[in-house]
Amino acid sequence: xxxxxxxxxxxxxxxxxRSNADACVVKIDGGEDYSLRFARGGxxxxxxxxxxxxxISSHIGGRVGSVTTTRLDEAALDAAxxxxxxxxxxxxxxxxxxAPLGPQDYxxxxxxxxxxxxxxxxxxxxxxxxxxxxxxxxxxxxxxxASSARRFEALATSAGLFAYDRRSEIDLSAxxxxxxxxxxxxAGAHQFFAGRLDAESIARRACEKAAHDAEPVDxxxxxxxxxxxxxxxxxxxxxxxxxxxxxxADEGRSFYARPGGGALIGETLFDEKLxxxxxxxxxxxxxxxxxxxxxxxxxxxxxxxxxxxxxxxxRAWAQKTGAEAIPFARNFIMEGGDATLDDMVRSVKRGxxxxxxxxxxMVEPKGLLLTGLTRDGNFLxxxxxxxxxxxxxxxxxxxxxxxANIVALGPTERTWRAAGGGGAAAxxxxxxxxxxxxxxxxxx
Amino acid sequence: MAPTFAPLRDAPERAxxxxxxxxxxxxxxxxxLADLALDGAxxxxxxxxxxxxxxxxxxxxxxxxxxxxHFDERSTRGFGLRVLLDGSWGFYGxxxxxxASIREGVARAxxxxxxxxxxxxxxxxxxxxxxHEAEWAMPMGVDPFSVSTSEKSDLLLAICASARDNGADFCxxxxxxxxxxxxxxxxxxxxxxxxxxxVHPTFTATAVDRAAGRMASRDSLVPARGAGWEYVTDAxxxxxxxxxxxxxxxxxxxxxxxxxxxDIIIDxxxxxxxxxxxxxxxxxLDRVLGWEANFAGTSFVKPHMRGDLRFGSELxxxxxxxxxxxxxxxxxxxxxxxxxSSAEFNIIEKxxxxxxxxxxxxxxxxxxxxxNGCAYADSPTAFPxxxxxxxxxxxxxxxxxxxxxxSGVEKGIYVVGAGxxxxxxxxxxxxxxxxxxxxxxxxxxxxxxxxxxxxxRTIPFWNALDGLGDASxxxxxxxxxxxxxxxxxxxPVSHGSPPARFRNVRVxxxxxxx
Numbered sequence: 026x027x028x029x030x031x032x033x034x035x036x037x038x039x040x041x042x043r044s045n046a047d048a049c050v051v052k053i054d055g056g057e058d059y060s061l062r063f064a065r066g067g068x069x070x071x072x073x074x075x076x077x078x079x080x081i082s083s084h085i086g087g088r089v090g091s092v093t094t095t096r097l098d099e100a101a102l103d104a105a106x107x108x109x110x111x112x113x114x115x116x117x118x119x120x121x122x123x124a125p126l127g128p129q130d131y132x133x134x135x136x137x138x139x140x141x142x143x144x145x146x147x148x149x150x151x152x153x154x155x156x157x158x159x160x161x162x163x164x165x166x167x168x169x170x171a172s173s174a175r176r177f178e179a180l181a182t183s184a185g186l187f188a189y190d191r192r193s194e195i196d197l198s199a200x201x202x203x204x205x206x207x208x209x210x211x212a213g214a215h216q217f218f219a220g221r222l223d224a225e226s227i228a229r230r231a232c233e234k235a236a237h238d239a240e241p242v243d244x245x246x247x248x249x250x251x252x253x254x255x256x257x258x259x260x261x262x263x264x265x266x267x268x269x270x271x272x273x274a275d276e277g278r279s280f281y282a283r284p285g286g287g288a289l290i291g292e293t294l295f296d297e298k299l300x301x302x303x304x305x306x307x308x309x310x311x312x313x314x315x316x317x318x319x320x321x322x323x324x325x326x327x328x329x330x331x332x333x334x335x336x337x338x339x340r341a342w343a344q345k346t347g348a349e350a351i352p353f354a355r356n357f358i359m360e361g362g363d364a365t366l367d368d369m370v371r372s373v374k375r376g377x378x379x380x381x382x383x384x385x386x387m388v389e390p391k392g393l394l395l396t397g398l399t400r401d402g403n404f405l406x407x408x409x410x411x412x413x414x415x416x417x418x419x420x421x422x423x424x425x426x427x428x429a430n431i432v433a434l435g436p437t438e439r440t441w442r443a444a445g446g447g448g449a450a451a452x453x454x455x456x457x458x459x460x461x462x463x464x465x466x467x468x469x
Numbered sequence: 470m471a472p473t474f475a476p477l478r479d480a481p482e483r484a485x486x487x488x489x490x491x492x493x494x495x496x497x498x499x500x501x502l503a504d505l506a507l508d509g510a511x512x513x514x515x516x517x518x519x520x521x522x523x524x525x526x527x528x529x530x531x532x533x534x535x536x537x538x539h540f541d542e543r544s545t546r547g548f549g550l551r552v553l554l555d556g557s558w559g560f561y562g563x564x565x566x567x568x569a570s571i572r573e574g575v576a577r578a579x580x581x582x583x584x585x586x587x588x589x590x591x592x593x594x595x596x597x598x599x600x601h602e603a604e605w606a607m608p609m610g611v612d613p614f615s616v617s618t619s620e621k622s623d624l625l626l627a628i629c630a631s632a633r634d635n636g637a638d639f640c641x642x643x644x645x646x647x648x649x650x651x652x653x654x655x656x657x658x659x660x661x662x663x664x665x666x667x668v669h670p671t672f673t674a675t676a677v678d679r680a681a682g683r684m685a686s687r688d689s690l691v692p693a694r695g696a697g698w699e700y701v702t703d704a705x706x707x708x709x710x711x712x713x714x715x716x717x718x719x720x721x722x723x724x725x726x727x728x729x730x731x732d733i734i735i736d737x738x739x740x741x742x743x744x745x746x747x748x749x750x751x752x753x754l755d756r757v758l759g760w761e762a763n764f765a766g767t768s769f770v771k772p773h774m775r776g777d778l779r780f781g782s783e784l785x786x787x788x789x790x791x792x793x794x795x796x797x798x799x800x801x802x803x804x805x806x807x808x809x810s811s812a813e814f815n816i817i818e819k820x821x822x823x824x825x826x827x828x829x830x831x832x833x834x835x836x837x838x839x840x841n842g843c844a845y846a847d848s849p850t851a852f853p854x855x856x857x858x859x860x861x862x863x864x865x866x867x868x869x870x871x872x873x874x875x876s877g878v879e880k881g882i883y884v885v886g887a888g889x890x891x892x893x894x895x896x897x898x899x900x901x902x903x904x905x906x907x908x909x910x911x912x913x914x915x916x917x918x919x920x921x922x923x924x925x926r927t928i929p930f931w932n933a934l935d936g937l938g939d940a941s942x943x944x945x946x947x948x949x950x951x952x953x954x955x956x957x958x959x960x961p962v963s964h965g966s967p968p969a970r971f972r973n974v975r976v977x978x979x980x981x982x983x
Binding site: 060062077170211391 | 542549760900924979
């Protein structure tokens with residue numbers, strides 16, 4: 026169920042008015058989601074869902090109890106409120122307790138489009154049809170998922186805060202596999218505005234990459250010059266960003282911890298070409314205005330020309346350390362450069378062009394050592410030309426080394442969903458050296 | 470293959486009458502809503518329809534050091550209606566349980582099926598499953614949702630204190646509880662009511678050497694289970710936290726693993742995840758057919774390999790089942806209405822691939838007649854897809870202890886607890902970390918090692934299995950959160966095994982600090 030700002034404010038206001046707690050926080054979110062999957066040129070599963078969820082957090086004597094319900098009738102909301110108060114009374118006092126926020130000034134984040142919000146399965150089926158037709162045209166099998174959504178989030182506190190944010194989404198991704206089942210390609214995109222999704226381009230790129238009859242080349246494990254396409258760069262950047270928790274750094278449990286104590290804020294840890302920032306007002310990949318705990322998102326860099334400039338920090342840790350609370354970001358922009366993908370390929374004597382990566386996991390968080398594999402479009406570059414498909418490889422790569430060895434960046438573009446929670450990211454293609462492939466994979 | 474609406478009823482079943490009181494939702498109201506949906510689907514022209522209605526209760530509490538950071542209860546009610554119209558699926562789900570929403574759901578599910586028809590390709594074809602009328606409730610001692618908030622928060626804080634008192638600098642501990650209550654009904658005439666509960670207490674103890682810039686952690690080895698509160702209180706978490714705190718501290722100064730090929734013995738606390746990733750996922754028929762190609766991936770296993778593929782050594786028998794007591798995927802019927810008895814089969818038998826896991830509508834692709842009961846929807850508002858039952862490595866029928874396994878290793882490594890994990894999209898190349906690595910020297914356990922992970926390829930790895938513990942060494946582990954599908958659904962599943970010995974496996978030092 027998609028609630029308007031007024032509806033959400035009315036519901037939250039009633040709960041807060043009846044609260045017997047010292048303070049009360051109400052969070053409501055929900056919306057409508059549509060999804061259509063297809064495989065081997067035909068539909069498999071689809072769904073349309075309408076969801077709403079409401080959480081009441083009661084603060085009593087420095088303790089917080091929370092109850093979430095999907096029922097919005099008055100009896101259910103009263104029961105949830107009473108139960109949240111019961112829970113709070115039974116908890117131990119939180120030594121780092123922080124009271125709810127009062128009114129905040131949020132920046133506008135343009136992420137809602139009436140055209141995208143009105144999309145249903147017939148439109149998604151038309152997008153899937155474009156991929157299926159392209160696959161038939163070039164002789165490859167096609168698989169994919171098209172989805173759309175309109176979602177809202179509302180936050181109200183007994184201290185007077187009310188925040189409401191909404192977004193529409195449209196998303197298409199396509200995998201293509203050649204008929205011999207020996208090679209695959211992929212392309213995908215996510216947008217907040219319906220008109221910005223180019224299904225034609227996604228279909229063409231995925232199918233082009235898969236339409237290879239050549240036997241894939243095997244490479245030996247080792248260090249390679251690699252060109253990572255934007256979707257792969259965005260995933261890697263998200264891992265580096267998601268490790269930027271101030272508390273973990275202050276406590277010595279993070280790559281961003283200073284030896285001997287403290288966080289490495291202000292230190293140059295990466296190549297000066299690396300900037301990762303967020304901005305609610307940037308139309309390319311706007312972060313929402315309302316951050317976790319109601320703290321406003323502001324335009325800021327987390328990594329600025331190679332220097333660690335911010336770490337995210339919960340309100341409790343901010344209070345304890347006397348620093349600014351900074352909410353975790355899921356939508357981010359990695360700044361690009363002026364090299365085109367073709368320029369990069371021309372500059373490589375021998376290397377690998379990577380379309381997409383898969384199943385990353387942090388092996389050693391202190392060293393930001395990440396493992397994962399290439400997937401759906403891996404190509405050998407020789408003497409400035411893409412010469413053959415190359416079999417997939419596992420990488421074991423320290424992200425600090427990766428982002429310290431940037432040779433060139435292309436223009437930043439919106440990518441498919443970033444790792445870890447469906448955020449919107451924008452990233453450039455990236456040319457790096459000494460990317461470590463640790464073993465071969467036969468996975469196609 | 471042609472579905473019809475004629476009901477096929479058998480005698481009502483009651484798996485566990487003593488637990489029937491655990492159904493909290495109004496049965497009459499749910500039945501009325503199910504009738505309304507199925508009748509509406511039939512009148513709308515659907516050849517088949519099914520509906521899942523119910524509620525999921527969750528509780529999550531987390532402590533960090535001396536703070537209880539979160540304590541949340543969550544209840545989610547809703548329904549999901551699936552219709553088959555002219556060979557296309559249509560699905561609609563809502564987090565509401567009322568007649569108006571059901572009526573809207575019927576119209577929207579039919580509308581969705583019509584919307585998909587232009588790209589349907591081959592029409593969806595379903596086998597006719599027997600229609601059961603049944604109730605099933607998971608046997609359980611103390612309902613964990615009845616235990617007081619203060620008892621739970623005290624336990625979490627005690628775990629953190631125990632770890633920190635014994636060597637850890639930091640500790641976080643959490644408790645996840647879930648209870649699903651579902652009514653399933655379909656147009657074959659099935660009407661199945663089920664409820665089950667699961668619990669997952671866990672913690673991470675971390676030690677830091679700031680001067681050396683090094684940290685080490687040790688997660689709890691207590692697995693998630695389908696169980697009541699007695700499982701949590703009997704798990705010895707406070708004592709384990711003390712041990713974990715000391716081990717995290719010891720890992721800081723342990724001898725680093727030297728990369729190389731080793732004979733390794735893998736404890737069940739680690740091997741469950743390897744079974745899950747290499748065997749569980751590779752033998753899912755939807756992946757084999759390509760239906761997950763765009764996300765979770767396909768499989769190196771192909772349909773024609775059933776009955777022929779030498780997957781592992783003769784010691785390897787992998788059993789699928791939905792009846793194992795305490796397991797996370799244990800239930801009376803799957804989310805297509807197939808009984809647990811259909812989900813009891815060998816996937817691998819003495820090293821040879823014997824069966825795939827299937828959901829409704831898949832069997833005919835490989836020349837079989839019916840699903841083997843491997844469907845699950847992670848909420849009533851999710852489209853049911855093929856998911857794992859409990860999948861386990863059968864123990865050695867011959868007597869074999871851990872010491873027996875160790876005695877056959879001159880130079881090797883013993884791996885305990887699950888660490889980081891990764892596997893390719895066809896389930897071939899994998900890399901698994903662990904919680905604890907021990908040297909094996911001349912047939913005996915030696916020193917604690919640090920920074921290890923093993924890497925391999927599925928078929929060679931399982932063919933390198935040459936030693937297996939017997940039933941006395943068997944241990945059941947598992948996860949709450951196996952992800953699959955778009956949109957992602959998470960499923961609970963257990964995997965049991967004895968400790969197992971593998972020859973010549975590649976072991977890495979993950980830090981390069983050798």
